Amino acid sequence: MxxxxxxxxxxxxxxxWFAGKGRxxxxxxxxxxxxxxxxxxxxxxxxxxxxxxxxxxxxxxxxxxxxxxxxxxxxxxxxxxxxxxxxxxxxxxMHDASLTEHLLRGMDADRRVNGVAFHRVAGVSIDTTQRSLVLTAEQSNTSLVYGDAYILKLFRQLNAGVNPELEIITALAGAGSAHVARPYGWIETGLDGEPTTLAIMQEYLPNANDGWTMALTSVRDLYACPDAMPAEDAGGDFAAEAGRLGQATAQVHRELAESFPTGVVEPPEIKRMTERFRRRLDRAVAEVPPLARHAEVAARAYDRMADLEHEITVQRVHGDYHLGQVMRTTGDWVVLDFEGEPGQPLAERRALDSPLRDVAGMLRSFDYAARHLLADRPGAERLEGRAREWAARNKAAFLAGYSEGGGHIRGADAVLLRALELSKAVYEVVYEARNRPSWLPIPLAAFGDEG
Structure with missing residues (x-):
């Protein structure tokens, strides 16, 4: 046997969720x-x-x-x-509700079974009668929805240490943030001598819509309109929501700065960061030759970043911010998945960074929303102008909302933001060349002008 x-x-x-496919x-x-x-x-x-x-x-x-x-x-x-x-x-x-009910019961009772410890967040109660259903969309983790009350995320790949998401959502919820889903409990064990997060359970948002789906609806509506109609007159105009999302993002950044330590990066370290960007660009050009004709655009942005003479404020950030990580409830935008980029060491995911890295990630997400429907689409070149128009309108609305919410993008901030955007696009070029070659034009379009 x-x-x-x-x-x-x-x-x-x-x-x-297995990361080693093909080997x-x-x-x-x-x-x-x-x-x-x-x-x-x-x-x-x-x-x-x-x-x-x-x-x-x-x-x-x-x-x-x-x-x-x-x-x-x-x-x-x-x-x-x-x-x-x-x-x-x-x-x-995970597919057997008669067994997964014990996860609820364990958290509610703060149960410990040998090396596996269940915890309930102080001050909450857990309804242990809710039955679970597996969500099938996720890849790196597995999530269970319990009725319409809770969602439990089980981390499939484990790295020793407390997951950044648990740290952040408990801190922000404790501070009264309106932009995180309420945490209810978590499961942990010891790994390499460190408390290690196995799963996190939060409030489920059954009536919310994710930002990516909302943005795509807007893009489809725009593409269905006559070419002469401006984006703001299309039935699914997203700009108002993009502005609200910008405000929520700035508020979350402020709350993170108030809840965790902050720091500064001096000009010599900024120059070292720029060198890392340049080396990544060189490797990307070697792997993806079509990037070569755009490399000078990124190089000039990196040069301007290297010339910055003022320190940069750094803090805890989301780390993997895009339209798929935000949900629109009836009240406001809620931010999800503060775990950072899966697969990266926890120390890197916890590291202080410029909040503009999150801003850059969201700006790139607007470009993806505008353009990904054009991949392999006959006559896509006819809609290129519409895509640029939609992305520009919504990026501007997001940035305006971010400023209104207390975020700052002026002078040196704009230089840093542009460099971060293009660094992200360089990463995307390599990713698409390896995984979705037909999507390669999406990140390459980021180098189309100097911004």
């Missing part, structure tokens, strides 16, 4: 195995370590155990192996 190790090695490579597994070991629920069905928590060549990555798995696997769970079966002296079915327990 196949061992548990063998089952996991064969199953894990097919999961959307053979050289070794898989179970670092920890914690029985959360005994019996039939049973629930075990696993941390597995996967080695592929020189890289070793830890993954988190909640496995269910049953003597007989019902039809409704066969699609998430992992296999059968000997467990406790008898053959048992092993499967992905």
């Amino acid at each position: 196949t061992s548990l190790h063998g089952l996991l090695a064969g199953w894990i490579t097919g999961q959307r 053979a597994i050289d070794d898989l070991s179970v670092e920890t195995l914690t029985e959360i629920v005994a019996g039939d069905p049973g629930l075990v928590h696993l941390i597995v370590s996967v080695r592929q060549e020189e890289r070793r990555t830890r993954y988190q798995i909640l496995a269910g155990l049953r003597d007989h696997l019902p039809d409704r769970l066969k699609h998430v079966g992992i296999g059968t192996c000997e467990w406790g002296g008898r053959e048992r079915h092993v499967y992905d327990a």
Whole structure:
């Protein structure tokens, strides 16, 4: 009979959240195995370590155990192996509401099971009768929605340490921020001697709309309008919402600065940052030759950044900010996913940075919203002007809202913002060339003018 190790090695490579696709597994070991629920069905928590060549990555798995696997769970079966002296079915327990209810109960009771600790945020109550449903859209994590009350995000890849998202949402919610979903609980363990976040549960926003979907609706409406109609007269004009989003972004940045330490970057370090940008640009040109004809635009922006003679204020930031990370509720914009860029070391994700990095990320997201519907579309060149018009209008509205909300983009700030935008676009060029070649024109368009 196949061992548990063998089952996991064969199953894990097919999961959307597995980061090592396309490379053979050289070794898989179970670092920890914690029985959360005994019996039939049973629930075990696993941390597995996967080695592929020189890289070793830890993954988190909640496995269910049953003597007989019902039809409704066969699609998430992992296999059968000997467990406790008898053959048992092993499967992905995130899809079994009869087991995931124990996660709610554990947080509500501040339960501890060996090395796995469940925590409830002080001052909240958790309705343990809510049943879960798996969201299938996410790739790097797995999320459960409990009724219309909570959403629990389980981090599949584990890095030792407290996740930045847990730090930020608990601090901002504690300070009364209107722009974060209320936290209810979290799950953690010890890893390499550090408390390590396994999952976070927040308020679910069932009636909210995400910013990316709203923006695409606006773009579709504009593309359906006669060419002569200005963007502001289109039925789905997004500019007012872009302005409100800018205000909310500035408020979140202010709240982050009030809740966490801040610092400054002196001109010598700014020059070193610029050199890193230049080296990244050189590597990108070598990998993606079409970028070469635009490289001078980025180089000039980096030169202006290197000439800055004033220090830059740095603080905690979102770190991976775009239209897919914000939700429009009936009251205001709410910001999600403060974990930073998945796959980066936690120390880098926690590092202080200019808030303009988030601003640059959102400006790039407006360009993506405007242009991605043109990829592989017949007659796309006819709509290029419409795309530029929509992006420019909404970027201007976002920046105006950011200023109204207390954000500052003047003089040296504008120089830094432009450099950050183009650095982000350089990253996007490499990403699209590797993963979605038909989308390569989207980031290349960022170099079309000097801004």
